[in-house]
Amino acid sequence: MNRRRMAFATALVSTAALALTACGGGSDPLDSSSDADSGGSSSSESIIVGSANFPENELLAEIYAGALEAKGVKVSKKLNIGSREAYIPGLEDGSIDLLPEYSGNLLSYLDDKATAVSSEDVFAALPEALPEGLTVLDQSTAEDKDVVTVTKETADKYSLKSIGDMKGKDLVLGGPPEWKTRPTGVPGFEKNYGVTFKEYKVLDVGGPLTVNALKNGQVDAADLFSTDPNIIANGWVMLEDPENQFAAQNVLPIINEEKASDTVKGALNAVSGVLTTENLSEMMEKVTLEQQEPADVAKEFLETNKLSS
Missing domain, CATH: 3.40.190.120 (Osmoprotection protein (prox); domain 2)
Incomplete structure (x- = not known):
């Protein structure tokens, strides 16, 4: 969905929201009134953090949320929204402000003619492909293909x-x-x-x-x-992928530009600076095999990396 296809993406909002409501017990995960704020900060800054509908993305969203709360940002969460067809329009219309993404799949979704495959080339191609009003911040070395x-x-x-x-x-x-x-x-x-x-x-x-x-x-x-x-x-x-069907997939935040203050960028870029494939894999073992709550695993990660205060 490059800028030429924004209208199509926006048209998907009502359909996606309806489908999500049917799957979510009657509540719309993109409705900011459906969840109470998870942070008690007195800051005037506020962020609605979303996630896609799989455990790792929920974990990353919890990490982002915790890092922002530690900097005094008021956070509410809309997790397990669904696929990009649902949450990219949500980012565009302000239903959510921030979400963890994977660079290569995001680029492929936004521009189906994109040819970049390396981490550097994919990251460089993203700004032009992003819908107006959205931006990405620093990418981590953590990669999940x-x-x-x-x-x-x-x-x-x-x-x-x-x-x-x-x-x-x-x-x-x-x-x-x-x-x-x-x-x-x-x-x-x-x-x-x-x-x-x-x-x-x-x-x-x-x-x-x-x-x-x-x-x-x-x-x-x-x-x-x-x-x-x-x-x-x-x-x-x-199985090996010698034709690079799957491009680099570095974890990075996608955010509404209006919400990307210096405080917010600093907190999220600090997360990207310490997030690696190795520690992400270790956290996912706790979430998927040990059945620990993503929020608890995220809190431990932030404390270990001195990002919780």
Whole structure:
């Protein structure tokens, strides 16, 4: 959604909000009146922090929220909003102000003709692709890519090391709804690798439905995230991506420019300065395998890195 497609994105707001209401027990996660403020600051600054609908993004949103509260910013949270089709329009219309993003997927969503793949090139291309009124702040070294993942048994059976090795294997792929049409999903596999699938099963966004489907043999290959501790815990194989279908995916904040004060930028850039792939993976192990609350894990991270006061 570059500037030429802003009108289309905005038109999706009502549809996305309606769908989210149906999934959320009758409340609209983009309605700022539906949650009480989570911070008790007396600062005149206020930020509505959102997240996409998967655990890692919720964790990152909690980290951003905690870092801002520590600087006296009044924070309210609208978590588990949904996919970019829902939350990018929300950022544009002010329903939310801030959200954790992943550089490569964000660029691909905004500009389906983007060719940048390296961290530096993707970050440099984002400002031109962003809708008017939105900006991104410093990116972290933490990176979490989509990875096509198979069990070791499937990898051994079909001699799978890279995505291209799935060509002609008549496999079932599982992943999020968006992968049916996005260039980083099913269309990209055919375009970049000549790979088609016997069936595409719509699951969740790298969450328990996807993990269980792969574990139980309901799918042969699945879209997971490279920081997902289930991959190592189960001995699964992440297929190589030599054609760079998945660009660099550095974690960074996307925010409404009007809310990006020096205080806000300082707090969020400090988070990006200490967030790494390694500590993000460690936190996700606590969230997904140990079933700790994202807010508790975020608080521990901020305290460890002296960002909580």
